[in-house]
Amino acid sequence: MTDAKSPLHIDIVSDVMCPWCVIGYRQLAIALKANGVDHEIHWHPFELNPNMPAEGQDMREHLIEKYGTTPAQSDSNRSNMTARGEEFGFKFNFADGFRMHNTFKTHQLLHWANKQGRMNDLKQALFAAHFTNGRDLSDDSVLADIAAEIGIDRDEAAAVLADQRYATEVRQEQQFWTQQGISGVPAIVFDRQHLITGAQGIENYKSVLSKLQQMSG
Numbered sequence: 001m002t003d004a005k006s007p008l009h010i011d012i013v014s015d016v017m018c019p020w021c022v023i024g025y026r027q028l029a030i031a032l033k034a035n036g037v038d039h040e041i042h043w044h045p046f047e048l049n050p051n052m053p054a055e056g057q058d059m060r061e062h063l064i065e066k067y068g069t070t071p072a073q074s075d076s077n078r079s080n081m082t083a084r085g086e087e088f089g090f091k092f093n094f095a096d097g098f099r100m101h102n103t104f105k106t107h108q109l110l111h112w113a114n115k116q117g118r119m120n121d122l123k124q125a126l127f128a129a130h131f132t133n134g135r136d137l138s139d140d141s142v143l144a145d146i147a148a149e150i151g152i153d154r155d156e157a158a159a160v161l162a163d164q165r166y167a168t169e170v171r172q173e174q175q176f177w178t179q180q181g182i183s184g185v186p187a188i189v190f191d192r193q194h195l196i197t198g199a200q201g202i203e204n205y206k207s208v209l210s211k212l213q214q215m216s217g
Contacts, residue, residue, distance in 0.1 A: 008039040008212065013177050013187040015048045016106050016126040016137065019081050019092065024186040024199035026088035031205035035213065043114075043123050045107035045174050046185045049100060054138055056101040059094070091132045101138040104170070109143050109157060111166045111173075121150050 010028075014021040032039055049062070063069040069077070078094040085092040106126055113122040125146050129135040135142050140161040148154035160166065177187070188196045190212055196204075 008037050008209075009191055010039055010041045011044055011189040011192070012041060013044045013046050013182050013189075014123075014185050015046045015103055016123065016130055017048050017100055017103055018046075018185050019085075019131060020199045021186040022090055022092075022127050022131065023081075023084050023088060024188065026090060027199055027202045028188065028205050030088070031202050031209055034202075035206055035209045037209050037213065041120055043110060043119055044177055045103075045110070045170050046177065046182065046187075047103055047107070047174065048185070049102055050104070052100065052102040054102070056099040056136070056138055059098045059100050062100045085131075090127070093132055093134060095134065098134060099136070101136065103137060104167075105140065105143060105161055105164075106137050107170045107174075108164060108166045109147060109160060111170050112157070112160045113147070113152060116152065118150065118152055122147065122152070125150050 012021075012025065012028075014025075049057075052062075057065075060071065060074050063074055063077075064071075078092075082092045082094065110119055110122055110126075113119045126137060129142070129146050130137050135146070137143060140158065143161055144154050144158040147157035184197060186197070186199065190196070190208060194208065194212070196208060
């Protein structure tokens with residue numbers, strides 16, 4: 001259990017290609033602030049599209065292929081997501097030609113950033129790079145640039161991506177969470193035992209946090 005001396009441990013299993021991961025995180029951040037909860041957030045890797053080719057895929061085509069989404073449904077979903085993003089201070093730019101990419105290398109870079117205490121900063125930068133600015137997160141040079149933009153050494157970031165020194169560790173962590181039953185994201189685990197999936201809304205997160213505060217009190 002958590003107590004006044006230890007921050008609430010929060011694990012978030014996520015992919016930077018997941019728009020609901022942005023929304024869910026922003027909702028949670030507001031709830032944490034409102035409830036005055038001292039906390040630690042730990043991001044963990046998940047690939048929505050592990051078999052996607054290097055060149056990626058048009059988002060509209062991808063959703064039709066993967067979920068059977070019609071063009072009208074796709075447009076409606078984009079409009080809804082854009083509105084939700086604005087509500088929570090995040091700008092989604094779903095322009096024509098917006099592409100999805102495989103994120104295994106982004107997870108390796110995040111793993112490395114975590115060793116420097118910069119994982120959350122990089123995660124937010126990657127969300128913005130992809131959804132707001134339409135940058136290609138499958139491109140090593142783009143990823144190294146993003147690392148540099150938040151003050152991480154670009155040359156070292158490029159080296160991490162080139163030699164994939166953390167590939168095995170990231171694969172092992174992905175497998176761990178899959179073995180825990182995680183099949184979709186965001187998946188948020190509070191205090192290592194209370195799982196909530198999806199973007200549940202500020203009030204639901206506040207309710208969960210209040211119960212955890214009562215349990216630890």
